[in-house]
Amino acid sequence: MTRRPEQFSLNLRPGNLRSRDPDARAARDFAARDFMDGGGAPALETGRTRLLVAGMVFALAFIVIGWRLVDIAAFSPGGEPRIAATPPAPAFESGRADIVDRNGVVLATSLPTASLYANPRQVRDPAGAAARLVRALPDLSRTEIRAKLSTDRGFIWLKRNLTPREQYRVNRLGIPGLYFEREERRFYPHGRLTAHSIGFTDVDNKGLAGVERSFDAVLRGRAEPLTLSLDLRVQHVLARELAAAMTEFAAIGAAGLVMDAATGEVLAMVSLPDFDPNRPGTAAPEARFNRASLGLYEMGSVFKIFTVAMALDEGVVTLDDGYDASKPIRIARFTINDFHAKNRWLSVPEIFMYSSNIGAARMAMDTGTAVQQAFLGRLGLTRPADIELAEVGRPMVPSPWREINTVTIAYGHGLAVSPVQMASAVVAVVNGGEFRPATLIKHAEGERPAGTRIMSRDTSLKMRRLLRLVVRRGTGRQADAEGYRVGGKTGTADKLIGGRYARDARIASFAAAFPINDPRYVIFVMVDEPKGIARTHGYATGGWVAAPIVRRVVERIGPILGVEPVRDGAHEDGGEELLVRAKARASKVATN
Amino acid sequence: MTRVAGLLFFLTAAGAALFLFYIKQEVREMEEELGIVHRDILRHQEAIRVLKTEWSYLNQPARIADLAARHLDLRPLTARQFVRLEDLPPRGARSASSEVPAASGAAPTLAPTLAPTLAKAPAPRKGPRKDTALTEAGNAR
Incomplete structure (x- = not known):
C-alpha cells in the first residue's frame, strides 16, 4: 500500500500504460476497482443521464431539421423562384442627361474623358518623357512639361479632359509614371448653333445658362434625354440667313425665332453674335446675351398687327373703315408722321399695308387705353415670356400708361418686349386667336396644349388676309417666298439711345406666318442697327x-x-x- | 453492416462535398464571366455614346452644307420641285394621246386577246404575252 502513491504518480505518465511490469498492471487494475467500488457508481449514473439529455437534445434538433427539410421539399408553396434572377445589366450612368432636338439629334451630352496626371517621382527620364509627350499632345509646352516632370512631388496634373484619341496616343507612349483620372465633361456637338437656347455648364457640370440652367435638376435626376422642341435644320437655316444679313448690313446683332403656330413650340431660336458653349469662358458678355429672350426692343410697326387686331376685335373699326392720314397727329409734345406718307384718307387695310403711324395711332385712340392695356396683356406682351429659360427679359411697360403711350404703342414705341414675346403674340393672332405660351420642350405628337382665347376666330382670319396683303402689295413685298404664301408685317424702329431716339440706329424686323391661309409656322426676325447699302438704296428698314x-x-x-x-x-x-x-369708300369720302 | 453503412455515408458525404465544390467553382467562374460581360457592356455603352456624339458633331448642318457644295451637284429643294400626284399625267396617257392613229388601230386587237389570257392563264404565261403585245404596239408606233 505504501507504493500506491508512487504508482499513481507513475500512472499519470502515458508511457506507463504500455508498461509490461506485472506489478504496475496489477496496481492499475486495483486502482480501477478501487475507484469503482468507492463512490464510482453515482458518477457513471450522472454520465449516463447527461448522455441521455444530450442525445435527446440532438435528436430533437435533428427531428426539427428533418421536419424542416420535409417541409421545404414536400409542402413548400413554391415561394422560391424556379429560376434565379439575373442581376440586371448595368446601364451607363452619367451624371447628367443628354439634350436632344425634336428629331433626336444630340445637342448636349456628357462624355467620359480622361485627365492626364503624373507621379514625377516615378518618371525616370523627364526630358525624354516630355519630348515624347509633346509629340503626342502638341498643344502642351515642352519646357513646361519637363519642369513639371522634374519636380519632386507625387502628383501633378498634365492635361485635363483628353479626347479618346489623345488618350490612346499617350497610352501608346508607355511612359511610366503617367496616369489617367476619369472625369466627365459636358460637350455640345453643335457648338454655336444652339449656344443660347442650350446654354452651358461649369466645370462641375452645373447648369449656368439656357436649358442647362432651367432644367438643371431634371437633367441631373434622370437617364433618358431631354427632348427639346428645336429643329436643328431650321435652326441652321435661320442662323445662316440672319448671319448673312448681319454681315451684309453691317449690323451689330440679330435675333430670330421660328415657332409652331398650333402649339407654341419654338423650332428655332437664334441670337447673334453667338459663342461656343464648349468654351463659354472665352465668350464676350455681348455674345452670351440672348437677344431672342432676354433682349428687350421697341419693335416698331410690327406692333400694328396687334393694334389692328384689337380695333377689329373690339368692333372699333371694320375693314371698310379708315382714317384721314393726310395730317400729322400732334399730341403732347410729339408729332406723329408717316414714313411711307400717302397724305390722304386711308382704309384700314391700307393703313396696315402702308404701315401708317397716323392711322394706327388714331385706331388706338379710338379703342382706348384700358382696352389696349388689357389686350396686350392677354397677348403676353406686358409680362415676362413664359419660355423655359432663366434669361427672360421683363418687358418695359410704361407706368403710368397714358394716352400718349397708347398712341406710341399703337405703332410699336414705348413698350419694349423680347422677340419671344413678339413671336408668341403673333402666333396667337394668326392661329385662330388662341394664345399658348412659348415652349422649348417638345410636345407629344398630336398633342395640342389648351390655349386661352384672345380674339374671335373671325378677327384672326381677317388678320391673315391683312398680313397677306402687306406681303402682296405693301411694305413686305420682299418676303414673298416662291411657292409659299407668306403673310407678315414689317417693322422699323428707331432705337432709344440715352433717352433720345437715334435717327441712324434702328431695329429692322419682320413678323411673318406661313402658309398664311392656314398658318403652320410663325417667323420673327430682327436685325439690330443695320446700315443702308447701295443695293437697298440706302434703306435699312424692315x-x-x-x-x-x-x-x-x-x-x-x-x-x-x-x-x-x-x-x-x-x-x-x-x-x-x-x-x-x-377705294370705293375713299372716293366717297373724297366727294363728301 | 455498420461498416458498410458508414462507408456508404462517407462516400455520399464525400460525393456531395465534391459536387458542392464543383458547383461553387462553376458559379464563381460564371460570376467572373458576368462581371467581364458587364464591364464590356459599360465599355460599349460608353463607346456608343462617344460615337453618337461624334456622329452628331460630324453632322453639323453647316459642315454638311459645305461638303455638299464642294462635292455634290445638289441644290436645296425649292417649292417648284413639288408636284401633286393628281397633277401627273396618267400612266401611258402620253403615248395614247400623242399616237392617236396608231393606238386606235392597236387597241381593239389588244383588248380581246389580253383579257381572256389574264383571266384564265396561269401567272407565267402572262408575262411573255403582255410583252409581245407591248412590242406589237411599239412596232405599230
Whole structure:
C-alpha cells in the first residue's frame, strides 16, 4: 500500500500504460476497482443521464431539421423562384442627361474623358518623357512639361479632359509614371448653333445658362434625354440667313425665332453674335446675351398687327373703315408722321399695308387705353415670356400708361418686349386667336396644349388676309417666298439711345406666318442697327433688311418641314377685294 | 453492416462535398464571366455614346452644307420641285394621246386577246404575252 502513491504518480505518465511490469498492471487494475467500488457508481449514473439529455437534445434538433427539410421539399408553396434572377445589366450612368432636338439629334451630352496626371517621382527620364509627350499632345509646352516632370512631388496634373484619341496616343507612349483620372465633361456637338437656347455648364457640370440652367435638376435626376422642341435644320437655316444679313448690313446683332403656330413650340431660336458653349469662358458678355429672350426692343410697326387686331376685335373699326392720314397727329409734345406718307384718307387695310403711324395711332385712340392695356396683356406682351429659360427679359411697360403711350404703342414705341414675346403674340393672332405660351420642350405628337382665347376666330382670319396683303402689295413685298404664301408685317424702329431716339440706329424686323391661309409656322426676325447699302438704296428698314431674310428662310424650311407649296397659278385672295372696297369708300369720302 | 453503412455515408458525404465544390467553382467562374460581360457592356455603352456624339458633331448642318457644295451637284429643294400626284399625267396617257392613229388601230386587237389570257392563264404565261403585245404596239408606233 505504501507504493500506491508512487504508482499513481507513475500512472499519470502515458508511457506507463504500455508498461509490461506485472506489478504496475496489477496496481492499475486495483486502482480501477478501487475507484469503482468507492463512490464510482453515482458518477457513471450522472454520465449516463447527461448522455441521455444530450442525445435527446440532438435528436430533437435533428427531428426539427428533418421536419424542416420535409417541409421545404414536400409542402413548400413554391415561394422560391424556379429560376434565379439575373442581376440586371448595368446601364451607363452619367451624371447628367443628354439634350436632344425634336428629331433626336444630340445637342448636349456628357462624355467620359480622361485627365492626364503624373507621379514625377516615378518618371525616370523627364526630358525624354516630355519630348515624347509633346509629340503626342502638341498643344502642351515642352519646357513646361519637363519642369513639371522634374519636380519632386507625387502628383501633378498634365492635361485635363483628353479626347479618346489623345488618350490612346499617350497610352501608346508607355511612359511610366503617367496616369489617367476619369472625369466627365459636358460637350455640345453643335457648338454655336444652339449656344443660347442650350446654354452651358461649369466645370462641375452645373447648369449656368439656357436649358442647362432651367432644367438643371431634371437633367441631373434622370437617364433618358431631354427632348427639346428645336429643329436643328431650321435652326441652321435661320442662323445662316440672319448671319448673312448681319454681315451684309453691317449690323451689330440679330435675333430670330421660328415657332409652331398650333402649339407654341419654338423650332428655332437664334441670337447673334453667338459663342461656343464648349468654351463659354472665352465668350464676350455681348455674345452670351440672348437677344431672342432676354433682349428687350421697341419693335416698331410690327406692333400694328396687334393694334389692328384689337380695333377689329373690339368692333372699333371694320375693314371698310379708315382714317384721314393726310395730317400729322400732334399730341403732347410729339408729332406723329408717316414714313411711307400717302397724305390722304386711308382704309384700314391700307393703313396696315402702308404701315401708317397716323392711322394706327388714331385706331388706338379710338379703342382706348384700358382696352389696349388689357389686350396686350392677354397677348403676353406686358409680362415676362413664359419660355423655359432663366434669361427672360421683363418687358418695359410704361407706368403710368397714358394716352400718349397708347398712341406710341399703337405703332410699336414705348413698350419694349423680347422677340419671344413678339413671336408668341403673333402666333396667337394668326392661329385662330388662341394664345399658348412659348415652349422649348417638345410636345407629344398630336398633342395640342389648351390655349386661352384672345380674339374671335373671325378677327384672326381677317388678320391673315391683312398680313397677306402687306406681303402682296405693301411694305413686305420682299418676303414673298416662291411657292409659299407668306403673310407678315414689317417693322422699323428707331432705337432709344440715352433717352433720345437715334435717327441712324434702328431695329429692322419682320413678323411673318406661313402658309398664311392656314398658318403652320410663325417667323420673327430682327436685325439690330443695320446700315443702308447701295443695293437697298440706302434703306435699312424692315422691308429691305428683314423681309428678304424671311423669304429665304421660308423657301428653305418649307420643304424641310413638309409644308405643301402652292401650285403656280392657283387662285389666291390677294386682298384686291379689300382694296377695291376701300377705294370705293375713299372716293366717297373724297366727294363728301 | 455498420461498416458498410458508414462507408456508404462517407462516400455520399464525400460525393456531395465534391459536387458542392464543383458547383461553387462553376458559379464563381460564371460570376467572373458576368462581371467581364458587364464591364464590356459599360465599355460599349460608353463607346456608343462617344460615337453618337461624334456622329452628331460630324453632322453639323453647316459642315454638311459645305461638303455638299464642294462635292455634290445638289441644290436645296425649292417649292417648284413639288408636284401633286393628281397633277401627273396618267400612266401611258402620253403615248395614247400623242399616237392617236396608231393606238386606235392597236387597241381593239389588244383588248380581246389580253383579257381572256389574264383571266384564265396561269401567272407565267402572262408575262411573255403582255410583252409581245407591248412590242406589237411599239412596232405599230
